[in-house]
Amino acid sequence: MRRILAILLENEPGSLSRIVGLFSQRAFNIESLTVAPTEDESLSRITIATKGDDKVLEQIVKQVNKLIDVIKITDLTERSHVERELLLIKVLAMNDKSRTEVKRITDIFRGSIIDIGKQVYTIQLTGDADKLNAFLKTLAHETEIIESVRSGCVGIARGEKALRV
Amino acid sequence: MSTPLFTGAEMVVKALSALDVKYIFGYPGGSVLDIYDAIFQQNDFEHILVRHEQAATHMADGYSRATGEVGVVLATSGPGATNCVTGIATAYMDSIPMVVLAGQVATSLIGDDAFQETDIVGCSRPIVKHSFNCRRVEDIPNIIAKAFYIAKSGRPGPVVVELPKDILIPENKAKFHIETNVKMRSYNPTKKGHPKQIKKAVQAITKAKKLVIYSGGGIVLANASELLTQLVETLNAPCTNTLMGLGGLSGTHKNFIGMLGMHGSLEANKAMANADVILALGARFDDRVTNNVKKFCPNATIVHVDIDPTSISKTINAHIPVVGLVDIVLQQILDELTETQFSPDKTALEQWWQEINEWRAVDSVSYQQDDSKIKPQRVVEAMYKITKGEAYVCSDVGQHQMFAAQYYPFAKPRQWINSGGLGTMGFGLPAAMGVKLAFPDSHVICITGDGSIQMNIQELSTCLQYNLPVVIVTLNNRSLGMVRQWQDMIYGGRHSSSYMESIPDFVKLAEAYGHVGIKIDRLDELDSKLTEAFEIKNRLVFVDICVDEKEHVYPMQIKHGAVDDMWIKKGVKA
Ligand SMILES: Cc1ncc(C[n+]2csc(CCOP(=O)(O)OP(=O)(O)O)c2C)c(N)n1
Ligand SMILES: [Mg+2]
Numbered sequence: 094m095r096r097i098l099a100i101l102l103e104n105e106p107g108s109l110s111r112i113v114g115l116f117s118q119r120a121f122n123i124e125s126l127t128v129a130p131t132e133d134e135s136l137s138r139i140t141i142a143t144k145g146d147d148k149v150l151e152q153i154v155k156q157v158n159k160l161i162d163v164i165k166i167t168d169l170t171e172r173s174h175v176e177r178e179l180l181l182i183k184v185l186a187m188n189d190k191s192r193t194e195v196k197r198i199t200d201i202f203r204g205s206i207i208d209i210g211k212q213v214y215t216i217q218l219t220g221d222a223d224k225l226n227a228f229l230k231t232l233a234h235e236t237e238i239i240e241s242v243r244s245g246c247v248g249i250a251r252g253e254k255a256l257r258v
Numbered sequence: 259m260s261t262p263l264f265t266g267a268e269m270v271v272k273a274l275s276a277l278d279v280k281y282i283f284g285y286p287g288g289s290v291l292d293i294y295d296a297i298f299q300q301n302d303f304e305h306i307l308v309r310h311e312q313a314a315t316h317m318a319d320g321y322s323r324a325t326g327e328v329g330v331v332l333a334t335s336g337p338g339a340t341n342c343v344t345g346i347a348t349a350y351m352d353s354i355p356m357v358v359l360a361g362q363v364a365t366s367l368i369g370d371d372a373f374q375e376t377d378i379v380g381c382s383r384p385i386v387k388h389s390f391n392c393r394r395v396e397d398i399p400n401i402i403a404k405a406f407y408i409a410k411s412g413r414p415g416p417v418v419v420e421l422p423k424d425i426l427i428p429e430n431k432a433k434f435h436i437e438t439n440v441k442m443r444s445y446n447p448t449k450k451g452h453p454k455q456i457k458k459a460v461q462a463i464t465k466a467k468k469l470v471i472y473s474g475g476g477i478v479l480a481n482a483s484e485l486l487t488q489l490v491e492t493l494n495a496p497c498t499n500t501l502m503g504l505g506g507l508s509g510t511h512k513n514f515i516g517m518l519g520m521h522g523s524l525e526a527n528k529a530m531a532n533a534d535v536i537l538a539l540g541a542r543f544d545d546r547v548t549n550n551v552k553k554f555c556p557n558a559t560i561v562h563v564d565i566d567p568t569s570i571s572k573t574i575n576a577h578i579p580v581v582g583l584v585d586i587v588l589q590q591i592l593d594e595l596t597e598t599q600f601s602p603d604k605t606a607l608e609q610w611w612q613e614i615n616e617w618r619a620v621d622s623v624s625y626q627q628d629d630s631k632i633k634p635q636r637v638v639e640a641m642y643k644i645t646k647g648e649a650y651v652c653s654d655v656g657q658h659q660m661f662a663a664q665y666y667p668f669a670k671p672r673q674w675i676n677s678g679g680l681g682t683m684g685f686g687l688p689a690a691m692g693v694k695l696a697f698p699d700s701h702v703i704c705i706t707g708d709g710s711i712q713m714n715i716q717e718l719s720t721c722l723q724y725n726l727p728v729v730i731v732t733l734n735n736r737s738l739g740m741v742r743q744w745q746d747m748i749y750g751g752r753h754s755s756s757y758m759e760s761i762p763d764f765v766k767l768a769e770a771y772g773h774v775g776i777k778i779d780r781l782d783e784l785d786s787k788l789t790e791a792f793e794i795k796n797r798l799v800f801v802d803i804c805v806d807e808k809e810h811v812y813p814m815q816i817k818h819g820a821v822d823d824m825w826i827k828k829g830v831k832a
Contacts, residue, residue, distance in 0.1 A: 103444050106391050107379060118384045148571070155568040161408060162390040195361045258443060 096150055097125070097142050103162040104130050104137040111160050112139060121145065121153050125245030127179075131145045136258070140247045147168050160250075165256055170187040173251040176221045179226070180246040181207075185237040186214040187246060189240070194235045202228045213239060222246060263331065263431035265764045266421070267292035270359065273402040276436050279330050281321060282306070282694060286373060287334025289361030292335060292426040296659065306695070309716040312336050313688035315345020316714070319354050320689030322651060323675045325512045325696045326481065328409050333712045334362040335513055336374030340381060344682060347385040348417045351679025352502060353479060355404045355414035358382075364424035365393060379420050382745075387415030395425045399436035406664060412447030413566040422507055447565065450665040451582035451590050456559070458578045460594040466535035466559075467606040474565065475502030476540015479669040482585035483507065486539065489588055492595060496601055496614055500541050501663055509667025510647075511805060516612060516623060519547040519817045521660045524622035524824060524832055525614055527815070531822035538562045540584040542575040544679075548720035553820035561585045570664035596665045601658075616644035619668070622813045622826050623664050632781050632807035634658060634733045640666035640785055641703060644792050645671035649701035650675060650693045652728075654686035654710030659740035660811045662705045671795045684713025690728040701729065701792065708734045708761050718771035721798050730768075730789055735807040736761060743810045748817075768800035779804035 102108050109128055124142040134147050143153065148169065157166045169176070169221065186192045186209075195214050199206055204218035218228055232238060232253050250256070264272065270293050274282065283306045283826040286294045297305050308314040320327025329349070335341050339360040346511045349356045388408050389399045398421070405417040424430065451459075463469060471493075477486050483506045490497045490513045496505045498518040507514050516523030518530055530536065536558045541547070543562075548554045551573050562569075562576035563584055567780045570579045580587055625635045638661050641649070645670055653659040653676040659765045668674045675693060677685040677794075690704035711732055721728065732738075737757040745753055765775030774797050778787045784803070811832070816823040824832040 107383075107389065110380070111383060114383050152568065152572060159568050161442075161445045173513070 094143055094146065095142065095170070097174070097246060098153070098157070099155060099167050099169055099248060100139040100141065100163060101131070101165045101256055101258070102137050102139065102160070103164065104135055105162055108137065109139070110184065111143075112157065115160065116141075117158055119152070119156060121149065125243070127245040127247055138256075140245070142246050165258055167250075167252060168254055172254070174248050175251060176246050176248040177219050178222055178225055178246040180186045180225045180241065181215065182218070182229070182232070182241040183213050183215045183239040184232055185239060187210060187212050189232060191236050194242045195232070198228070198231050198235060204228065206258045261433050262406040262598075264434045265296070265428050265431050266426040267296040269298050269398040269428070269432075270393065270402065270421070270433055271302075272295040272434055273399040273436055273769055274330065276298070276399070277406050279303045280327075282330040283308055283317045283334050283692070284310050284332030285314060285334065285338055286806065287336075287338045287361065289335040289363060289423045289476065290421070290426070291330065292358070292423070292428070293361075293421075293816060304326045304541040304720065305332070306719050308688070308718065310714065311341035312684065313714050313717045313720070315358065316348065316685050316732065317355055317692040317695075318690035319349050319685075320675055320692030321696050322354050322356060322692070323689070324650060324672050325671070327408050328357055329692070331356065331358040333358065333360050334374070335363055335378070335769050336376050338512070339378035340376055343353045343381060343385070346382050346418065347680045348389070348677050348680045349416040350385045350691045351416045352475060352677065355545075356416040357402070357408040357409050357415060360418060360420050362420045366424065367421045368422065378417060379483050382418050384414070387413075389418040389420070391420050391736060392425065393422070395430050398425065399434060403436055404442070405442050405605040407531040408445065412445075412822045421784035430630060448581050449583050449586055451580040451587040453471045453590075454578045455578060455775040456590045456594055458588070459563070459580055460591055460598065462535050462559050462561055462578055463537060463591075464595070464598070464600050466612045467603070468532060469493065469537065470533040470535075471495050471497040471537045471539065472498060472530065472541055473499070473506045473539040474500040474541025476584045477503055477506035480540060480583055480585040480697045482540070482588055482599065482673070483671040485585055485592065487511070489592060492592065492600070494607055495678070496529050496611070498522070498529065498649045500544070500547060500678070500689045501676065503541060504663060505668035505671040508669045510669060513598035517663055518821070519544075520549070521813065523810050523813065524822070524826065525617035527824060528832075529614055531820055533558045535559045535561065538564075538576075541587070542569040543572070545573070547817045547819050547821075548574060549823065550818050555821060570736065574802065579754050609755070620826065622824070622830070622831070622832070623737065625809070627781070629781060632778070632803060632806040633659045634785055634809055635665050635730065636801055637733060637784065637788070638662050638705070639807060640788050641705070644789050645701045645703070646821050649673070649703050650690070650697065650705045651705055652676070652686050652693055654704070654706040655681045655683045655740075656707045657809070657811050658705050658707045658710075658733040658736070661733065669727050670781055670818060676723070683710040686710060687717050687728070688716050691717060691726045694726045694728050695724070701828050704728050706730060706732050707739060708732060708736060708806065711740045711764075714765070718768065718773060718798070722772045725796075727796055727798045730798070732764060732800070732802050733807070734761070734764070734802050735805050737807055738808070742810070747751060764800055764802040768798070773798040773800055775800045775802065777802045777804070
């Protein structure tokens, strides 16, 4: 099962490498990982999308918690949450037909075209992984994808629940 | 008057003194010469110069295992630091508190592949509890204080502190401030067990008809052996110890049913397999204990007490987990038993002990001594008699380790010192030296093999320099016995690289290092010569004992089987 883990940790040299090292050392899966400092610069927040059954997930959570510079970890997928990922994609848009098609698909998915070259459009789209996948698939059908980059997902719990010190 | 300023090197030394360090083990080199200079100019602690940095880590480790204090190591950057890696891993696997101060090239050179630069924090990351890249002079004292706090609190373990040369040199000075009462927002290990879990645990224990207490290294580390003994006696329950937990309950206690696991006693493994409740205390269901996890005690309710939540339900699912320091949890359990006015179910207990005594009667930990070659087990028994069971026994890794664990019943915790988790050959001698330093008036034995002893034999020189008269007992079977045993049992007797045709003359070697060497190869002189060896108090004695090279360690769990599927003797199943 796919899980999204949110980790709050000390923003110190080496703390990210400890997380990454732990996952590879213990053969845990990482589908995506994002990291950035929080509004409090002394803290970093990492979001990891991973896969595993309950037993594996229990170990992941415990092992991450055991790292000295981790303050908190929570499994967002345990309850209602919002998940977002950013996609930037460059596609061929050579003629009117393909330009219209690309524009139409982008609109349907509520993306935006953020740059135009002689023969290419660059599009930005946010959403959960499913939406991004669907968009990619549809686009690939209509035109040629030249380059794409995904941020990996970030997430936050709905309602009052918060991950903070 | 202005506040005095100190160099980083001086701060290292001042911090170590502030933390009451008595010994540090190390080896100098370019990046740490300033620290060595500062050490030279102080008298608060002694530096022990080893002959190889790996030995420094094992010595610090042995010192820690015997005393409970944090072991401290100092090594230079590059090769000095990488030589520590095996010792760090050894300490990590057995949860030994250790702080390794490693030099590093100057900050401005880091990343340039400078002379003697290695990323020791990176190299050691998977085998440390934590590590610090120190980058500013003024941070040194508090980083060292934190390193000590982390190393010894919660589940103990090794901590590496990397110190670049430019923050140690005389040009850079700062004010010295150390906060020895460390507080960290991200690290607050649990101490007490959750009251609800304690209640559940006690309910399970008191309802049990066939309870086994399975206790491990955690009991030793937490100095909880008196409480364990009290619990065992209150419940009149059988208790088995892991290899790391030996001495946690006295090896001669009537409720002790021996070590469990791969080379454990039949009664210990049978009791586990037949138990309805297993109370695991500071033990971690290691694969050398469980054998095939799929067949492990399917009918038992498992109560697992451990300080480390990751140890719980990692390999074996715990029905009643209790996270906490095992000494505190034991006290909570004892209090709860008193509160609920527990009285044992006499009939059930009697039946359970009867069953256990039948397994005991098989006498699975036994051997046959004829009058030809000396059996290794016989040597351990002789050692036990001569030292009245009171010696510190530090072991290397191999058959001799198992024989020592089986035939020297340890009365007290911390008496038995071995690398159980990593199984590091070469651990024994330096560990024994660390112990001897702490307890100069006690018998300290290094029990070893002809293979293992050669992995850190250079330390014989350190022993002379610091007058560390340990007794080295080599069960010399002219082979890598444990490897050969597996080859005999599993690989059709093909002894691929498991015997050595060029073993040195250990007596001459010991003498060359300035010590006493004694060779024993006849059974009729074993006791007298060994006694003689232990009577020499002020010199290191290297006793080289020629033992039967064909002897195997029994009993032994059968691969892929249940915990109690065992070979009792060659070709004889339980
Ligand atoms: C550093 C290291 N290398 C290899 C091994 C694998 N190993 C385990 S026991 C053993 C043989 C040890 O031989 P010896 O010290 O003579 O002890 P014996 O088994 O003969 O008593 C070996 C090679 C190990 N445990 N540690
Ligand atoms: Mg040998």
